[in-house]
Amino acid sequence: MTSGDADPGDRGETGRARPTSKDVARAAGVSQAAVSLVLGGKWRGRVAEPTAERVRAAARDLAYRPNLAARNLRLGRTRTALLVVPAITNEFYAGVYTGAARLAATRGFGVVIYPSPDGIGPARDPFDSARAALDGVIASSMTADALGAIHGDALPLVMLDSDPEDRPDAATVNLDIADGMRQVTDHLLALGHRDFLHLAADIDSWTFAVRARTLAAAVGGVPGTRLRTVRAPLTVTGARSGAQRALSGRSGGRPTAVVCDDDIMAAGACKAVRGLGLTVPGDVSVTGFDDLGLASALDPELTTVRLPAEEFGEHGMAVLLALLSGERPVARTLPVSLVVRGSTGTAPV
Numbered sequence: 001m002t003s004g005d006a007d008p009g010d011r012g013e014t015g016r017a018r019p020t021s022k023d024v025a026r027a028a029g030v031s032q033a034a035v036s037l038v039l040g041g042k043w044r045g046r047v048a049e050p051t052a053e054r055v056r057a058a059a060r061d062l063a064y065r066p067n068l069a070a071r072n073l074r075l076g077r078t079r080t081a082l083l084v085v086p087a088i089t090n091e092f093y094a095g096v097y098t099g100a101a102r103l104a105a106t107r108g109f110g111v112v113i114y115p116s117p118d119g120i121g122p123a124r125d126p127f128d129s130a131r132a133a134l135d136g137v138i139a140s141s142m143t144a145d146a147l148g149a150i151h152g153d154a155l156p157l158v159m160l161d162s163d164p165e166d167r168p169d170a171a172t173v174n175l176d177i178a179d180g181m182r183q184v185t186d187h188l189l190a191l192g193h194r195d196f197l198h199l200a201a202d203i204d205s206w207t208f209a210v211r212a213r214t215l216a217a218a219v220g221g222v223p224g225t226r227l228r229t230v231r232a233p234l235t236v237t238g239a240r241s242g243a244q245r246a247l248s249g250r251s252g253g254r255p256t257a258v259v260c261d262d263d264i265m266a267a268g269a270c271k272a273v274r275g276l277g278l279t280v281p282g283d284v285s286v287t288g289f290d291d292l293g294l295a296s297a298l299d300p301e302l303t304t305v306r307l308p309a310e311e312f313g314e315h316g317m318a319v320l321l322a323l324l325s326g327e328r329p330v331a332r333t334l335p336v337s338l339v340v341r342g343s344t345g346t347a348p349v
Helices: 021-028 032-039 049-062 068-075 091-106 144-151 177-190 206-220 236-247 263-275 293-297 309-324
Strands: 080-085 110-115 136-140 157-160 171-175 195-201 226-232 257-260 285-287 304-306 332-334 337-339
Touching: 021 032, 021 049, 032 049, 080 091, 080 309, 091 110, 091 136, 091 309, 136 309, 157 309, 171 177, 171 309, 177 206, 177 257, 177 285, 177 304, 177 337, 195 206, 195 236, 195 263, 206 226, 226 236, 236 257, 236 263, 257 263, 263 285, 263 293, 309 332
Parallel strands: 080 110, 080 136, 136 157, 157 171, 171 332, 195 226, 195 257, 257 285
Antiparallel strands: 304 337
């Protein structure tokens, strides 16, 4: 069967066999090789423009659709990418998937989303052989040793929200997390806050380590400031418990600003403040990270760092497609922005 031909048993909704590349060639008065070049986008310099247009017109008139399964078999590709994320229930990773899948669809690729069973820990191979079932992997917020079972030795790999030094052989796309944390700190310092609590996610990953280092450096560079850190689970309940312990019964004064690693943790911090009979932001200002839908559902609405999740996924897929085309993309870092809402205010006297 010629590449791009429909299977003899492949019939359309009318019951008639779908047109083949041979039919297109016959209608356009060209060879099947010319049809393959034109419809595969490789005709320039090899097929004349009028001929190429004649082929495209014949394909349109016949409602010809290439047999992707046959073409992929010839190329030795599945046109499938795997997106590995810590959790599929998190709104941010849903956005990453949406962006990646949207771009992939324009290139005839599909995206399979796969949550690592152990969060950022090692992800088990979801296939009998990932190298046989996939063309490449996009891994978000993962450590290098977490990808051993999936990456193998042959699959192109794009790392998202990960340390560029962690996997030198992989392409990297990151968000400017450090700048986001600096924007948060500058905003709170400008409001007069000098006593900070960092409600840090109890997760050992590069992205949260960047938050902690940047906040410590930014606060430490201003005389008369203090920073305390409490690690808590990345849940509303866990964050509430951690913040409540830190905000009550401590000597030396209560923090006036709680900087949270995530919007979910910020929701827990707000509950802790109110549970102690205090107000946000009158007594304690609270900030988050991500700008999830939750941020504008809180009362007051949450000051947070907006991360462009869908754009992030699109860039990750674009880099993977470039790798599959034989290119070597450079590392990319996408900008983030601070969204100021009602949860932050002037530091109390």
